[in-house]
Amino acid sequence: MYFPNTDFLNAKLGDNASYTWRSILSAQEVLKKGCRRSIGTGKDTFVWKIHWLPCTENGYLTTIMPQELEGIRVCDLMEGQQRRWDDDILEDLFNSRDVRLLKNVPLSIRDINDSWLWLFDEKDQFTVKSCYRKLVGECDTFNAVFWRKIWDLTLPGKVGFFLWRTCRACLPAARALVNKGVNIDDKCGWCQVEKEDEMHVLFECQFARRCGHQLNRRNKWLWNRVAVSVFGTTSAATNLLEDWKKAQLEKPRSKSRLSATIRRWQIPQRGWVKINMDAAVFEDINTIGVGGVI
Incomplete structure (x- = not known):
């Protein structure tokens, strides 16, 4: 497996990478730009490892990650079992930019799993067409x-x-x-x-x-x-x-x-004669060919 300890969006090229893996990984950047995590319970999304903030330019947190908090998940930023942010934790851990974006993340009152959405589609669903247009710049x-x-x-x-x-x-x-x-x-x-x-x-x-x-x-x-x-x-x-x-x-x-x-060939007008002809030169045998049909 190319990335046994992480996901595709955080995978690295590695040493002596095959042509196949290089080709697959070339799509990583456009996927990073278009993919965002939709938060449900918050149990399946790491805070610092996944881009889940509602920002088209950069969906990652910009706050420097404390080493001891590397493994915390989004659900750890909420007030107990309630589906609302713990303002005290947000203010203590993150810079003003991240706090502002975090508070704009919609939280569902239903018990649903976290999922992915695609920014470049009206239905938030990934399509090859929308990804292709993003790559070649036809969306403008x-x-x-x-x-x-x-x-x-x-x-x-x-x-x-x-x-x-x-x-x-x-x-x-x-x-x-x-x-x-x-x-x-x-x-x-x-x-x-x-x-x-x-x-x-x-x-x-x-x-x-x-x-x-x-x-x-x-x-x-x-x-x-x-x-x-x-x-x-x-x-x-x-x-x-x-x-x-x-x-x-x-x-x-x-x-x-x-x-x-x-x-389509058409009959000439009355009193006219139509001649269809063509010619070609064959230099290898020093020959010229001319043909005509009346």
């Missing part, structure tokens, strides 16, 4: 407004999703893949100079300045060593532009932003 109003503006943009679904992934640094750029343990070079596959992250692959790379459809062309080269022609890249970018134009004409839809825009 600014971020909530920012993401709402992102999803309210009039864009094709796949473009909105791509924008969200870019803002969240979720694109499979080389630098992100290396950070996740993928054994590849983190330099840009085209310029071979700068480290490839979202900003570089979309805006800073010289090829990105000439053509906005960089990511698809870069992925085909990085993983399959297939070089897509400038014509093919430009054609794909033109299709994206058409998707965007169509999105501007559609009425806003609240729940369909995530769905990808489906492009």
Whole structure:
């Protein structure tokens, strides 16, 4: 057992700790910030070892603990069997800050056990969602407004999703893949100079300045060593532009932003001939392929 003589909130990393234990313990700080002890009988809560004061910044007592009182429990601060604080004990043991907070702790008249509550949830119950939001900082109003503006943009679904992934640094750029343990070079596959992250692959790379459809062309080269022609890249970018134009004409839809825009082949107008074509360059065999369908 990692902490045989204490609880998780007071556990230490120790010597030669395993990767698993380090990962588990990394959540300790956010749990300390969000967990508070709800006092029932007070028999299950140590006075100095558990954060049980009603303070979001620091739920621990700040009074220096006398060594001989290390093991006292919250029930020892009450008047006998009555559910009220012994003011004389509080004034003798604790500083003014702790006394003020102690007197604000609600005491139940029922005979119930002490329990845990979670500060970052309206129902005082721990949820992975509320803990995640606390960790990544999405609980603040600014971020909530920012993401709402992102999803309210009039864009094709796949473009909105791509924008969200870019803002969240979720694109499979080389630098992100290396950070996740993928054994590849983190330099840009085209310029071979700068480290490839979202900003570089979309805006800073010289090829990105000439053509906005960089990511698809870069992925085909990085993983399959297939070089897509400038014509093919430009054609794909033109299709994206058409998707965007169509999105501007559609009425806003609240729940369909995530769905990808489906492009279907359409019959050309009377008197017109439609040609669908693409091209690719295979540098390893010095070959260029061009195909077209009328």
